[in-house]
Amino acid sequence: MDTPLFSVNNICKIFPAVAGEEPFTALHGISLDIFAGQCLMIAGSNGSGKTLLMRIIAGLLEPSGGDVLFRGQSLYGARSVERRETEKALRRELGLVFQDADAQIVGETAIEDAAFGPENLGLSAADANACADKALAAMGLAEKRDNAPRRLSGGEKRRLAIAGVLAMGCNTIIMDEPFANLDWPGVVQTLNIIRDLKNDGKTLIILTHELEKVLALADRLVILHQGIIRHDGPPAEVVEQLNPAWGVRDPRRNYAAVKDCSWLEH
Ligand SMILES: Nc1ncnc2c1ncn2[C@@H]1O[C@H](COP(=O)(O)OP(=O)(O)O)[C@@H](O)[C@H]1O
Numbered sequence: 235m236d237t238p239l240f241s242v243n244n245i246c247k248i249f250p251a252v253a254g255e256e257p258f259t260a261l262h263g264i265s266l267d268i269f270a271g272q273c274l275m276i277a278g279s280n281g282s283g284k285t286l287l288m289r290i291i292a293g294l295l296e297p298s299g300g301d302v303l304f305r306g307q308s309l310y311g312a313r314s315v316e317r318r319e320t321e322k323a324l325r326r327e328l329g330l331v332f333q334d335a336d337a338q339i340v341g342e343t344a345i346e347d348a349a350f351g352p353e354n355l356g357l358s359a360a361d362a363n364a365c366a367d368k369a370l371a372a373m374g375l376a377e378k379r380d381n382a383p384r385r386l387s388g389g390e391k392r393r394l395a396i397a398g399v400l401a402m403g404c405n406t407i408i409m410d411e412p413f414a415n416l417d418w419p420g421v422v423q424t425l426n427i428i429r430d431l432k433n434d435g436k437t438l439i440i441l442t443h444e445l446e447k448v449l450a451l452a453d454r455l456v457i458l459h460q461g462i463i464r465h466d467g468p469p470a471e472v473v474e475q476l477n478p479a480w481g482v483r484d485p486r487r488n489y490a491a492v493k494d495c496s497w498l499e500h
């Protein structure tokens with residue numbers, strides 16, 4: 235079998251005690267191999283540990299125990315020189331789309347925002363702008379290129395964040411609650427984009443508590459509850475065995491079958 239893109243090995247995250255409270259273990263020994271080209275969904279209620287896990291996979295948050303291997307290279311166990319090399323490779327591969335689109339805005343205009351990533355990777359301003367223009371067009375934002383990001387709608391802001399990672403040439407994208415604060419047209423647009431990215435062969439990791447909107451696009455479903463993986467497998471199999479105590483509603487409650495669980499028009 236191929237080397238996984240990511241091997242999450244026994245990741246723990248413990249927050250130390252503050253002001254007389256007990257220490258809090260947010261992630262209890264998470265292990266997960268993620269392969270290129272997969273569309274993986276990680277579902278769990280609020281507080282289950284999805285965002286922490288994302289930040290740890292992305293090299294942004296030091297775990298309390300365990301390690302993440304990116305293409306077999308250690309992110310947290312290696313010496314700093316090697317780790318920096320691995321982090322550099324990771325930055326080119328992995329793009330993050332945060333739950334709060336406003337927090338991700340860095341430019342004064344859409345084009346400036348989308349060009350920020352590629353410029354950071356060392357591209358000239360002209361090349362970065364060319365990548366950004368292409369990505370904005372792919373996200374249906376060509377006409378907004380000179381608009382102020384803060385004036386875009388919620389759906390447009392999320393598409394701008396996705397344009398930013400596409401402009402960097404990222405082949406793997408983690409989306410944290412991609413439907414948060416979106417109205418129905420925004421959800422449908424985002425779903426169309428997720429489907430197109432999947433068809434383009436991107437590796438997608440989608441963190442959500444809203445499976446009924448998107449599960450039809452998943453190749454694999456992981457259920458996270460109180461920092462523990464409760465189930466991991468083909469979506470149809472996992473939803474058969476959902477335990478209500480895990481805080482994830484059966485996405486099929488309004489649909490006949492998993493293949494119908496999507497807000498995308500058929
Ligand atoms: N800096 C922190 N200090 C203490 N607890 C934290 C901190 N960050 C997150 N947590 C806790 O860890 C748990 C998981 O958080 P998070 O990954 O954000 O959940 P999710 O994204 O699934 O809603 C929550 O109970 C949260 O309160």
Ligand SMILES: [Mg+2]
Nearest residue numbers: 284285333410
């Ligand atoms: Mg979260």
